[in-house]
Amino acid sequence: MTETSTTTPRAGRREWLGLAVIALACVLYVMDLTVLHLAVPAISADLQPTSTEMLWIIDVYGFMVAGSLITMGSLGDRIGRRRLLLIGAAAFGITSVLAAFSTSPEMLIATRALLGLSGATLAPSTLSLIRSMFHDPRQRSTAIGIWITSFSVGAAVGPVIGGVVLEYFWWGAVFLINVPVMVALLVLGPRLLPEYRDPDAGRADLPSAVLSLVAMLALVYGLKRVAEDGVTATALVAALAGLGLGAVFVRRQRRLADPLIDLSLFRIPAFSAALARYGIGVFVVFGGFLFIPQYLQLVLGMSPLEAGLWTLPWALSFVVGSNVTPILARRIDPAWLMGGGLVVAALGFGVLLGVDAGSGLALIVLSSIGFSLGMSPAFTLTNDLIMGSAPPERAGAAAGVSETAAELGGALGIAVLGSIGVAAYRRGVDEALPAALSPDDAHAAEGTLGGALDVAAGLPAATGDALVVAAEAAFTTGLHLGAATAAVTSLALAGFVLVRGPVGVIEEDPESEPVDQPVTSAD
Incomplete structure (x- = not known):
C-alpha cells in the first residue's frame, strides 16, 4: 500500500x-x-x-x-x-x-x-x-x-x-x-x-460580488441573444459590457488584500489547464444538446414527453461513464483515458452526419451514447483535478470558478453552434420560400423550423409540403455543421490533453490534510 x-x-x-x-x-x-x-x-x-x-x-x-x-x-x-x-x-x-x-x-x-x-x-x-x-x-x-x-x-x-x-x-x-x-x-x-x-477568511467584498454578477449576466445574456437573433447591436453591447465589467472585476481582485477570488489559483498550471478542458468540454456537448431535442420534436414529430424519454440513453451513458471513469483511471493513464474518451466523443458526433431529414432515430441514439460516454472521463477527471489542485481553504472558490467555466462554456456553445445552425437553416429555407408569402410569414419561416411548420400548415398542400421538406433539410444541415464543429473541437481537445501529459487524480500531500478539517459543531 x-x-x-x-x-x-x-x-x-x-x-x-x-x-x-x-x-x-x-x-x-x-x-x-x-x-x-x-x-x-x-x-x-x-x-x-x-x-x-x-x-x-x-x-x-x-x-x-x-x-x-x-x-x-x-x-x-x-x-x-x-x-x-x-x-x-x-x-x-x-x-x-x-x-x-x-x-x-x-x-x-x-x-x-x-x-x-x-x-x-x-x-x-x-x-x-x-x-x-x-x-x-x-x-x-x-x-x-x-x-x-x-x-x-x-x-x-x-x-x-x-x-x-x-x-x-x-x-x-x-x-x-x-x-x-x-x-x-x-x-x-x-x-x-x-x-x-x-x-x-476575511469579509466578503460586496462591490466585487455585484461586479461578478452583473458581468456574468451581461455576457451570458449577450451570448444567448446571439444564438437566438444573430449578431445584433443589443447582443454585441451586452457581451462587450460583460467583458468590460469582467476586466474591472479582475483588476479589483488584484488590488484587494482579501479578494473575492484568489487569482493565484490561476497560476496553478494543473488548475488552469483543467478549467480550460472543462469549459471546452461543456461547449462541445452542447453540439448534441442543442440540436437533438429539436430534431426529435420538429423533424420526427415526437411529443415533448416522447423526446424527453429518448434523451434518457445519453443521460444514462453519462451516469455509466462518470462512475466507471474512476475505476478505469486506476488502470489507464488518465491522459490516455481522457484523450481516448474525447476521440470516442468525436466519433459520436460524427455519427450525426449520417442523419437525414426523413429518419435517423437509431443514429441519434447511437451518437448520443457515443459522445456521452466519451465526454464522461473529461468531466470527471477535470473536476477531480480542479478540486485536488486547489488549496483546501479555497475549495469553495475553486468550485465556483469551475461551475462558472461550465456555464460560460455552455453559453458559448449555444451562441457559436446555434449561430452556425441558424445560418445554415436560413440559407436553406430562403431558397424554398414561396414568392407570394407575406413578410410576416416569411420572417417566421426563416426564424425557426417550428415557425416554418406553422406557416406551412396555412399554405396550399403542395406549397406547404415543399416548404416543410426544405425547412427540415435546412435544419438537418445545421445539425450536421454543429456536429462537425463539435467533432473537430473534441479531436483538438484530445490532442491538447495528450500533449500536456498525465492528468487526473491528484495524489495528495499528507502533510496538507490537517488544514482541511471540519470546524466544531459550535461553529
Whole structure:
C-alpha cells in the first residue's frame, strides 16, 4: 500500500450517506433548468405573459445561477460550506413555493430569479464539501463521479417528471417537487455533512460580488441573444459590457488584500489547464444538446414527453461513464483515458452526419451514447483535478470558478453552434420560400423550423409540403455543421490533453490534510 493511502483518512458510511443527500439536491438544481420548458403552454394560458416576459421566465434562472456562482463559492469558504448549502436549500424551498403560486408574470420572473440565486449555492457548496469529506484521492474521484452523475440524472428526469406532473396537476406543481427534497436536506445535512470554512477568511467584498454578477449576466445574456437573433447591436453591447465589467472585476481582485477570488489559483498550471478542458468540454456537448431535442420534436414529430424519454440513453451513458471513469483511471493513464474518451466523443458526433431529414432515430441514439460516454472521463477527471489542485481553504472558490467555466462554456456553445445552425437553416429555407408569402410569414419561416411548420400548415398542400421538406433539410444541415464543429473541437481537445501529459487524480500531500478539517459543531 502506498504512503498516501496509509496516512490519508478514508471516508466512511456517514460521508457516503452525506454524498447521497447532496447528490439529490444537485438533481433538483439541474431539473429546474429544464423542467419549466414543458409548462410554457400552461403558463401562457394562465398568466398571459408577453413574449419578452416568457423569455425572462425561462431564462432568468440560468442567468442568476451563472452570475452568482463565483460569489457563492467564495462565500462558502468564508461562512461555512455546509451553512451556505443549508441557507440555499431553505431559500430554494421557500422560493419554489412562491414560484408555484405566482399570480403574475412579474412575480414568476422575480421568484425564478430568487430560485437562481439560491440554486447557485448548491453546486459550489456540494463540490467543495466533497473536497472536505473525501481526502483519499481514489474515494474523491468516485465521489466526484457520483456528483456528476447527479447532474446527468437531473437533466434526464427533468422533462420526464415535468411531463408526468403536468399530466395530472397545474403548472405550479413542477416547482413543488423541490420542497420535500430541500426539507430532507435541511434535516439530514447537519447530521451527515461536515462544516468547513477558511479560518483566515476575511469579509466578503460586496462591490466585487455585484461586479461578478452583473458581468456574468451581461455576457451570458449577450451570448444567448446571439444564438437566438444573430449578431445584433443589443447582443454585441451586452457581451462587450460583460467583458468590460469582467476586466474591472479582475483588476479589483488584484488590488484587494482579501479578494473575492484568489487569482493565484490561476497560476496553478494543473488548475488552469483543467478549467480550460472543462469549459471546452461543456461547449462541445452542447453540439448534441442543442440540436437533438429539436430534431426529435420538429423533424420526427415526437411529443415533448416522447423526446424527453429518448434523451434518457445519453443521460444514462453519462451516469455509466462518470462512475466507471474512476475505476478505469486506476488502470489507464488518465491522459490516455481522457484523450481516448474525447476521440470516442468525436466519433459520436460524427455519427450525426449520417442523419437525414426523413429518419435517423437509431443514429441519434447511437451518437448520443457515443459522445456521452466519451465526454464522461473529461468531466470527471477535470473536476477531480480542479478540486485536488486547489488549496483546501479555497475549495469553495475553486468550485465556483469551475461551475462558472461550465456555464460560460455552455453559453458559448449555444451562441457559436446555434449561430452556425441558424445560418445554415436560413440559407436553406430562403431558397424554398414561396414568392407570394407575406413578410410576416416569411420572417417566421426563416426564424425557426417550428415557425416554418406553422406557416406551412396555412399554405396550399403542395406549397406547404415543399416548404416543410426544405425547412427540415435546412435544419438537418445545421445539425450536421454543429456536429462537425463539435467533432473537430473534441479531436483538438484530445490532442491538447495528450500533449500536456498525465492528468487526473491528484495524489495528495499528507502533510496538507490537517488544514482541511471540519470546524466544531459550535461553529
